[in-house]
Each structure stands twice: as C-alpha cells, then as structure tokens.
Amino acid sequence: MKPMAYLDNFYHQFYGPETGRKWVFLHGLMGYGQNWRKIVASLESTERVLTYDQRGHGRSFQPEFGYSPEDYANDLAKILEELGWDKIILVGHSMGGRNVLNFATRFPEKVEKLVIEDIGPEGNPLAHEYYEYLLNLVPTPFVTREEARRFFFEDFIKTAKTRENVTVMANYFYANMAEKVDGTIDWRFSKKGIIDSVRYGRSDDRWHEVDALKVPTLLVRGENSKELSPENYEKMLASNSMIKGVVIPNAGHWVHSDQAQPFIEALKLFVGGF
Structure with missing residues (x-):
C-alpha cells in the first residue's frame, strides 16, 4: 500500500478483505486500537476493518493541543478522505463514543451505521479533575519496569480512590507504561492530552x-455501567427514533471486553450479519 501522509501519524491496523464492508473502531480514553482485537477477530473473514490509536494515545502522534471531540472527528474525516472510503460502519467506546457521535452528526453522509458503546452526552465541567487526580498519583518516570509494577500493584492499589475496581485500573494504567528513549518507563499516552480530552469532551x-x-x-449499555446511567440511556432512546438500544447483562463500562460474545451478537443483529 502506498504511504498515507495523514494516516501515518497514527499507529494503525487493517484487517479483512479489501472488498468487505468498511468498519472503523475508536477506542476509549487511555485506550488504543488493539483494545478491539477480540471483536475484530469475529469480523475479519468478511469485513474490512481499520483500528488505530487516536491522537495522544498509544503509539500515535501526541500534539500539544487539539483534544476536543471535533479534533478527533476531524482526524477520522481526513483518514477516510485519504483512504477513499465513502461510507463506513462506525463504532466508538466511551470517549471514542463521543467522538463518533460528533463525527456522525457532522458527516452523516459518511456513516452507514453508528454504534455508541456506553457513553452519554451529558456535560460535567469538573470531570477532568478525577483523571488529573489519578494520573498525578503516579510518580513518573520510573527508573525500571519493575519499579513501575511495584508501584501500581502495591502503592496505587492501597491509596487510589477509583470509581471502577482499583485492581482493574492498576492493570490498565500499568499497560499504558512504555520504555522511553532514555530507558525510563513513562506513560505511553500524552498525559496532558488525556486530561484535555476529558476537559473538552465533557465541558458542555x-x-x-x-x-x-x-x-x-x-446504543450499547453495560448493565452494571457507572458511566452511562439507565436514565440517560432511556433519554437518548426517547430523544431520537434513529437510536435503538441494547443492555448487555453482566457487563460494566467495558462492554466489549466484559462480554465480548454478546457484544458481537448485538453488532451482527444491528448490521444484518457478517
């Protein structure tokens, strides 16, 4: 494949035959494209799928500014233009769900079907403070990976006040540690970019x-989700007849990870099989 000037800013993967329907999956806050691997595995025999680390995340570029849903959506618009993909099935989890919502309202001609996983549209101007608190607990950079491991699975678990299970959060943060050029261990993502993503994504x-x-x-909701309340879920369904909903039992906010097979079945039903 010829070099893609804009797409090359992003660590990305293509799966499946080029003749298949086009899908794009956008991960959530502090996530990366590979978070979707289990889901994509069920599509790749017939569907053409693109996953990528969004700006400021994973191994993609980390600009100093530009972390609103509009910025993330503009990235996708430029990528699709470069690829020549006219219409896609678009899936977004959490922060990625807000980004795909923005994209679909601004570029509806590009979206065949939209899947929003476990996120609502309500604002919270103070939401970034929770992530700022958690990220500031972590004394990066670490000298060694062992030092990082010890911190997350001992100190962090004892002291961090998290909404989700603290051990799950410790694992998630530790997975986002990467070795830097100087040999130290630091965040894989842009810390400022993460905080700004919440600040601008939730400001209104x-x-x-x-x-x-x-x-x-x-609209997919995890039955046990603390992120998308039952009230906001129902309000979203009632506000627009284009939106259908499914609540997946025994799943929290990470529906596609907690209950991969029911999530896949919901996708299949929605798009007419794959």
Whole structure:
C-alpha cells in the first residue's frame, strides 16, 4: 500500500478483505486500537476493518493541543478522505463514543451505521479533575519496569480512590507504561492530552448532537455501567427514533471486553450479519 501522509501519524491496523464492508473502531480514553482485537477477530473473514490509536494515545502522534471531540472527528474525516472510503460502519467506546457521535452528526453522509458503546452526552465541567487526580498519583518516570509494577500493584492499589475496581485500573494504567528513549518507563499516552480530552469532551452537554443524528444508531449499555446511567440511556432512546438500544447483562463500562460474545451478537443483529 502506498504511504498515507495523514494516516501515518497514527499507529494503525487493517484487517479483512479489501472488498468487505468498511468498519472503523475508536477506542476509549487511555485506550488504543488493539483494545478491539477480540471483536475484530469475529469480523475479519468478511469485513474490512481499520483500528488505530487516536491522537495522544498509544503509539500515535501526541500534539500539544487539539483534544476536543471535533479534533478527533476531524482526524477520522481526513483518514477516510485519504483512504477513499465513502461510507463506513462506525463504532466508538466511551470517549471514542463521543467522538463518533460528533463525527456522525457532522458527516452523516459518511456513516452507514453508528454504534455508541456506553457513553452519554451529558456535560460535567469538573470531570477532568478525577483523571488529573489519578494520573498525578503516579510518580513518573520510573527508573525500571519493575519499579513501575511495584508501584501500581502495591502503592496505587492501597491509596487510589477509583470509581471502577482499583485492581482493574492498576492493570490498565500499568499497560499504558512504555520504555522511553532514555530507558525510563513513562506513560505511553500524552498525559496532558488525556486530561484535555476529558476537559473538552465533557465541558458542555451534547444532547443537540443526539437530537441531530440522522443515521441508524445502536446504543450499547453495560448493565452494571457507572458511566452511562439507565436514565440517560432511556433519554437518548426517547430523544431520537434513529437510536435503538441494547443492555448487555453482566457487563460494566467495558462492554466489549466484559462480554465480548454478546457484544458481537448485538453488532451482527444491528448490521444484518457478517
């Protein structure tokens, strides 16, 4: 494949035959494209799939500024233009769900079907403070990977006040540690980019985007989610007839990880099989 000037800013993977329907999956805050691997494995025999680390995340470029849903959505628009992909099935989890919501309202002609996983459009101007608190607990950089491991699975678990299971969060943070050029161990992502993503993504509510959706949309909620409340889930369904919903039992916020097979079955039903 010829070099892609804009896509080359992003660590990315293609799966499946080029003749298949085009899918793009966008991960959540502090995630990366490989978070979708288990889901993509069920599609790649017939579907053409793109996953990538979004800006500021994983191994992609980490600009100093530009972490609003509009910025993330503009990245996707440029990537699709470069690829020549006219229409896609678009899936986004958490922060990625907010980004795909913005994309679908601004570029509806590009979206065949939309899947929003476990995120609502409500605003919370103080939301970034929680992530700022957690990230600031971590005394990066670490001299060795063993030092990082010891911190997360001893000190962090004892002291961090987390909404989700603290051990799960410790594992998630530790997975985001990477060796830098100087040999130290530091965040794989842009710390400022993470905080700004929450700051700008949550600064205002985005109910107007939900109301404006003109593409068939599946809203997926984890039964035990603390992120998408039952009230906001129902309100989203009631606000736009284009939105259908599914609640997946025994799943938290990470629905596609907690209950991969039911998530895959929900996708299949929504798009008519694959």
